[in-house]
Amino acid sequence: MSNPKVAVISGFGINCELETMAAFEMAGASAHRIHVNRLVNGDSNLEDYQIMAVPGGFSFGDHLGSGRLMGNRLRFGLREQVREFVKAGKPVIGICNGFQVLVKMGLLPGDSEVSLTQTASLALNDSGHYENRWAVLEFDPDSPCIWTKGINRMRVPVRHGEGKFVTDDPTLLDQWAESGQLAARYVDPSTEYPGVSDEVLPYPVSPNQSWRNIAGVCDPSGLVFGLMPHPEANHSTWLGATWTREDTEHGEGEGMAIFHNAVEYAASRM
Amino acid sequence: MDGRQPIPNMSGSLAVHSIEVTTRDLEGLPDARGDSVRSMLAADHDMTVGTVRVSLGYLVKAEMSQEEVARAVYDLFADPVIEHGSKDGRLLDSPEVFPTPPMVAIQVGFKPGVTDNAGQAGLDGLTTLFPHLGGQTQVATTQTYMFWDLPEGTEPAILASALHNPMIERCAIAGEDDCAAARWPSLGFPDRPPAVFAKPAVVDLEVSDEALEEISETGLLALNLNEMHAIQAHYRDPGVRGAREDLGLPAAAPTDAELECLAQTWSEHCSHKIFAARINHKDNETGESSTIDSLFKTHIMSPTLDIQKQVDWLLSVFHDNSGVIAWNDDWSLCMKAETHNSPSALDPFGGAITGIVGVNRDILGTGLGARPIANTDVFCFGPPDYSGDLPAGLFHPSRVFRGVHAGVRAGGNESGIPTVNGAMVFDERYIGKPLVYCGTVGIMPRHLADGRESHDKTPEPGDVIYMVGGRVGSDGIHGATFSSLELTEESPSSAVQIGDPITQKKMIDMIIEARDEGLIQVITDNGAGGLSSSVGEMAELTEGADIDLSVVPLKQPGLSPWEILVSESQERMTVGVRPGDCEAFEDLAELHEVEATAIGSFTDSGAFVVRFDDTPVAHLPISFLHDGCPQLQLESEWTPPENEPLSTPKTDAGGMGDVLRRLMARPNVASKEAWVRSYDHEVIAQSVIKPFCGVGHDAPGDAAVIAPLHGGTQGAVISNGIAPRYSDIDAYSMAAACVDEALRNAVCVGVDLDMIAGLDNFCWPDSVESEKTPDGRYKLAQLVRANRAIDDVCRAYRLPCISGKDSMKNDVTMHGEKISVPPTILFSLIGNHKDVRMAVSSDFKHPGDHIYLLGETHQELGASELAYMFRDECSGGIGGEVPRINPQRNLTMYRALTSAMSQGLVSSAHDCSDGGLAVAVAECCFGSGTGASVDISTLESDCSHLDEWGALFGESMGRILVSVAPEHSDSFFAAMEGNACSRLGSVEDGDTIKVNYSGKEVLRASMRELKQAWKGSLGGDA
Missing domain, CATH: 3.30.1280.10 (Phosphoribosylformylglycinamidine synthase subunit PurS)
Incomplete structure (x- = not known):
């Protein structure tokens, strides 16, 4: 089995590309940093990759709304390349700013036609500002999401100012819940698994007061996934928030499960 | 392009x-x-x-x-x-x-x-x-x-x-x-007024001394009469005159651009004249009378050069934009810290964001280009609850605080560089000028693919000079000279800028790729003094440069040549590229949508030549530009100050608990969590010991530990020390405390003591005696003493300074009222960590763990946080014994402790600083959510008059509070043999922190109440 190739998008203020590449490499993939303009000018083509990742960062400084300008670069500059990639059944992940990009360009929560129509958004945190703190995620076991398969809970840092998942059509929320697209949600770690709730949890268990505690969503196919927290930042045990208090056997961190899932999925299709 | x-x-x-x-x-x-x-x-x-x-x-x-x-x-x-x-x-x-x-x-x-x-x-x-x-x-x-x-x-x-x-x-x-009436506010488009292009003007220096001084003052040149005379003499030199005539420049007088360029290069900000001065020093306490030829060479550089002979990892010290150490065979680390005080006083947000992205560029401009990977920030502000008089023209400290914080937050977060460590200090004397220290750590491969060592610049005559990044505008003209003057109500708004992290991020991405492809010969940033400094400095390496200002991309047309030359418009690097590599370099710039413009080339002509198209603008011999500034002659005189002594009240154990509670709420001690949370401290996925630790992720960390190579377990330790209060008694103790605090913090996480390097950042009030500064001799003596402390302590710790900075005019005069900062040093440290999996955090871990205090405790309450609290509460003064350092003794203990840590014997370690032992115990309890029971009768001390105030709140240096699991207690105690190591008590379940002394309870407090006080005072909504 050869290693799946991952296109890790960079440029214009994306800044988590190196650790995102590292996480994919640790999961057995071969990760390549691709500046957006290399895809636009034809130096590189998404066709040559099995996985695409839009990492976190501050593309264009988050001005005019986080992810908006980078989303437009992809929506207008790379429209067909991106649609073909998704339609070919290849996994895509957007983390933090990358999630914001995928939501603003309409790839998430998305639709089966990949019409690139925006239906949700990530609004300013209720606190009104950026925060870096650790949260606990719980994943929907019935979700079609290939990235979160078999994972119950995960400790991850959140690092954003605009992570409150909202939509202007509340019926869509029921629809997404029904189809398993609300793949990742903030959970009170003191509850038994499964412990997710639709009621917005108190701050800071829910760091941004996201509707239904949504931290990440997938598209109907389960191949495109995005989330506000940073699983790649928990690639090794010694990066945990409280590892010095725990009796830890050192090695891969909890966040790696997400990358293993996608790399195994992509490898199985090669 | x-x-x-x-x-x-x-x-x-x-x-x-x-x-x-x-x-x-x-x-x-x-x-x-x-x-x-x-x-x-x-x-x-x-x-x-x-x-x-x-x-x-x-x-x-x-x-x-x-x-x-x-x-x-x-x-x-x-x-x-x-x-x-x-x-x-x-x-x-x-x-x-x-x-x-x-x-x-x-x-x-x-x-x-x-x-x-x-x-x-x-x-x-x-x-x-x-x-x-x-x-x-x-x-x-x-x-x-x-x-x-x-x-x-x-x-x-x-x-x-x-x-x-x-x-x-x-x-x-x-x-x-x-x-x-639905008449809504409506601003029009902010059209820039047209700039008026002025051809290079000639400045006649054949005038009276008064007129020379006036030229300097009205032109914001910040040159003194001696320096004006040196320039005057240069233009009288027949050789110089002949050369100028040949070039078509006015023979006997400088152009405005030349005078500006000299003023920038010779500014206090760029050339550190006070640190280079010859000082006659008198000590009225000891009778010493001596002459010091450059504090920098004598006390900062000399210890480093001596240590450089003993170690093999000091790659580049003092001469580049940051100091570089060999971290391992493949990678080197570099670090730089700077201040951005004057701009932050005028526009807190803009000043601070410009400061942080500016120091990032120092890293990018180190060697052939390093990648910034971690920021530190240390702020000194007036008290956020200040209710006294505020001179007109100054912002309230809470507004300065909020703006500076927002600027550093935006600058660091948007650049994708984690803010891993920092501090905040509050004192009323920072109301005039806040101190905004920004530091950055960088990493670079030791060798490039073409075999060059990346910490060395390799320019050759003929290399093309590129200006890369932002454009030049009228913003930021006179920043360097302005920061070399005191702040007044007439300070110019053009000195204020707003950083643009995204333009810079694109440039950083592009530069690092260019470095890895071997396209860079030499690089430096455009900070203070703009092109005049960046090209002028690099021209020293090849002995000349020739640039054409007419091709420089401008934000607005019509700027005059001297303005283009000295404008400090942000986000620009100056890069030297071999002619054969220019195409590849420009292609890379285009890919990243970064502007890169060839503006000239390096030469070996011996002069920095500036043209505007065909018109000659400046011709400055490199030797005169860099070595022509005359040395200052200064007087310094030390008489120890007198302070009203500290007065402590009579109280019982509960009252003592309340004293501790009030101390926890002091802004200098209180939790900064609400503010620090909004810095990204984990981007790059390398943060091992973070600003927060403990069961609730809200107890304070000491030093930062990062593991910059993903998956690798070798780490770097980053810490800071700052203790301006002690300057009120003795700046020697202040400086010693800064170095010790930085090292102590690093020791708490398990630093490798064989690879530690420091950065000295001085922020001083004006210390040149004059009508405006009648106490200049005393302030200069404080500087002398602080330098001597750095020398003594760094030598003892084998802690070389690899870079530093000084800001020597931190005074404000507004409407006749002068406010000067207390003499302040930030000492930053970067060190190796052999295995981050053995790093130790500050939080107590489990009830039952044994608590030890390492190091000796003395009756040292002079200028302590407790003394200031009582003074502010209107009883007594701050006088008393200020903490004195014994670095040899400390280092022996630090070595024993780090060795015990590497054997896994230590559960937690926390440094004792502001507020002493009592505050340290409380903070460690916050991390475990428990109480503690402590007996201070066993404290090791060589002084006979230690009382419970000194034991609990004294700030003796070289002390670390440690907890150890009971099963490791004997081995730990054995490992510490020969060092002061007192078993104080145990971590206890429950909420009570209690302290006994000679069989009597002397302090009792509720951990939850202490924590509430500690989190409440700066808790606000960031």
């Missing part, structure tokens, strides 16, 4: 389209911007307001059809799901958006020429949608604040003053009558 950059002022005839955006009224979606304004007004201005809403405005000057503008509203400016957008009409006129008119509406926008990052982003977004848009297109932004339910009598003008800074922003106000 990038055709999409606008050329301002050529667009005067274009129509301006106005687009407005605000949050939609959806259930469960607050207007978080409005809510933030409301809480800021309450916290900083004591103003209670009702509902606040905010709308964002975009003024678009472009050749666009109405259809295009309509499309841009929801495809670009407004979020179609959660926002309303409008074009060419006011949202306030739309009853569906705002059913009732506000009572007050205030619109704020930038003044012409001030960097508008959101506007730049809007412009970029527009050209993505409409590639046909020409280079004249411009976007400017505004914010409109709308208020409902204001309390009666609220002055709109006072609201407005809280919402904008008139130095950089404009504002329009609609009061109640205006709003009732």
Whole structure:
């Protein structure tokens, strides 16, 4: 089995590309940093990759709304390349700013036609500002999401100012819940698994007061996934928030499960 | 090169389209911007307001059809799901958006020429949608604040003053009558006034001494008479005159550009004249009378050069933009810290963001280019609850605090560089000039693919000089000379800038790729002094440079040659590239959408030559530029100050607990969590020991530990020490305490003591005796003593300084009132960590663990936090014994402790500093959510008069509070043999912290109540 190739998008203020590449490499993939303009000018083509990742960062400084300008670069500059990639059944992940990009360009929560129509958004945190703190995620076991398969809970840092998942059509929320697209949600770690709730949890268990505690969503196919927290930042045990208090056997961190899932999925299709 | 950059002022005839955006009224979606304004007004201005809403405005000057503008509203400016957008009409006129008119509406926008990052982003977004848009297109932004339910009598003008800074922003106000009549505030497009191009002028120096001084003063040159004489003499030299005649320059007098260039290069800011001065030092205590030829060479550089002979990892010290150490065989680390004090006083946000992105460029400009991987920030402010008189022209400290914090947050977060460590210090004397220290750590491969060592610059004559990144504007003219003067009500707004992290991030990405491809010969940043300094400095390496200012890309046409030469417009690097590599270099710039312009080349002519097209502008011999500045001669005289002694009250154990509670709430001790949370401290996925630790992630960490190579377990330790209070008794102790605190913090996490390096950053009040500074001799003596401490302690710790900076005019005179900062040093440390999996955090771990205090405790309460608290509570003074250092003894203990840590014997370690042992115990308990029981009778001390105040709150140096699991207790105690190591007690279940002394309970407190006090005072809404 050869290693799946991952296109890790960079440029214009994306800044988590190196650790995102590292996480994919640790999961057995071969990760390549691709500046957006290399895809636009034809130096590189998404066709040559099995996985695409839009990492976190501050593309264009988050001005005019986080992810908006980078989303437009992809929506207008790379429209067909991106649609073909998704339609070919290849996994895509957007983390933090990358999630914001995928939501603003309409790839998430998305639709089966990949019409690139925006239906949700990530609004300013209720606190009104950026925060870096650790949260606990719980994943929907019935979700079609290939990235979160078999994972119950995960400790991850959140690092954003605009992570409150909202939509202007509340019926869509029921629809997404029904189809398993609300793949990742903030959970009170003191509850038994499964412990997710639709009621917005108190701050800071829910760091941004996201509707239904949504931290990440997938598209109907389960191949495109995005989330506000940073699983790649928990690639090794010694990066945990409280590892010095725990009796830890050192090695891969909890966040790696997400990358293993996608790399195994992509490898199985090669 | 990038055709999409606008050329301002050529667009005067274009129509301006106005687009407005605000949050939609959806259930469960607050207007978080409005809510933030409301809480800021309450916290900083004591103003209670009702509902606040905010709308964002975009003024678009472009050749666009109405259809295009309509499309841009929801495809670009407004979020179609959660926002309303409008074009060419006011949202306030739309009853569906705002059913009732506000009572007050205030619109704020930038003044012409001030960097508008959101506007730049809007412009970029527009050209993505409409590639046909020409280079004249411009976007400017505004914010409109709308208020409902204001309390009666609220002055709109006072609201407005809280919402904008008139130095950089404009504002329009609609009061109640205006709003009732739907007359909304409306700012026009901020067109820049046309700049007037002036040919190089000649400055006649054959004038009287008074006239020479006036030339310096009116031109903001900050040159003294001696220096003006040196310049005058240079232009009298017949050799010089002949050479100038040949070039077509005025033979006997400098051009304005030459004089400006000399003023920048010779400024205190750039050439550190006080540290290079010859000082006659007198000590009235010891009778010493001596001469010091350069404090820098004698006390900073000399210990480092001596240590360099003993170790093999000091790659580059002092001469580059940052100091470089060999971290392992493949990678080196570098670090630099700087201050940005004067700009932060005038515009806290702009000054601070410019500071942080500026020091990032020092890293990028080190060797052949290093990647910034971690930031530190240390701020000194006036007390946030200051209620005394505030001289007109100064912002309240809480506003300075908020603005500086927001600037550093934006600068670090948007650049993708984690803020891993820092500190905040509060003292009333920082009300005039806040100190804003920003530090950055960088990493680079030891060798490039072509075999060159990356810490060495390798320029050759003939290499092409590129200016890369941002454009040059009239912003930032005279920053270097301005910061070498005291701040007055006449300080120029042109010295203030706003950093643009995204332009810089694109440039960093591009430069690192260019470095890895071997395209860079030499690189430095454009900071103070602009091109005059960056090219002037690098020209020293090849012995000459020749540049043409007419090709430099400008933000606005019409700048005069001297302005282009010295403008400090941000986000620019100057890079030398071999002629054969220019095409590849330019291609890379184009890919990253970074502007790179060839402006000249390096030569070996012996002179820095500047032209504007065919017109000669400047010809400065390299030797005169860099070595021509005459040495200052200064006088220093030390007499120990007298302070009213500390007075402690009579109290019982509960009262002592209350003293501790009040101490925990002091801003210097209190939790900074609310503020530090909003810095990204984990991007790059390398943060092992973070700013927060403990069961609730809210106990304070000591030093930062990062593991910069993903998956690798070798680490770097980053820490800081700062202790300005002790300057009030003795600056020697102050400096010693800074070094010890930085090292102590690093030891707490398990630093490798065989690879530690330091950075000294001095911020001093004016210490040159003059009419304005009658106590200059005393302040200079404080500087001498501080330098001697750095020398003594760094040698003893084998802790070489690899880089440093000094800011020597931290005084403000406003309307006749002078405020000077206390002599302050920030000592930053970077060290190796052999295995981050063995790193130790500060939080107690388990009830039952044994608590030890390492190091000796003395009756040292002079200038302690406790003394200041009692003084502020109106009893006594701050006098007493100031902590004295014994570095040899400390180092022996530090070595024993780090060895015990590497064997896994230590559960937690926390440094004792502000507030002493009692505060340290409380903080360790916060991390475990437990109490503790401690007996201080066993404290090791060599003084006979240690009382419970000294034991609990004294700030003796070289002390670390440690906890150890019971099963390791014996081995740990054995490992510490020969060092002061007192078993104090145990971590205990429950909420009570209690301390016994000689069989009597002397302190009892509730951990929860202490924590509440500690988290409450700076808790505010960041």
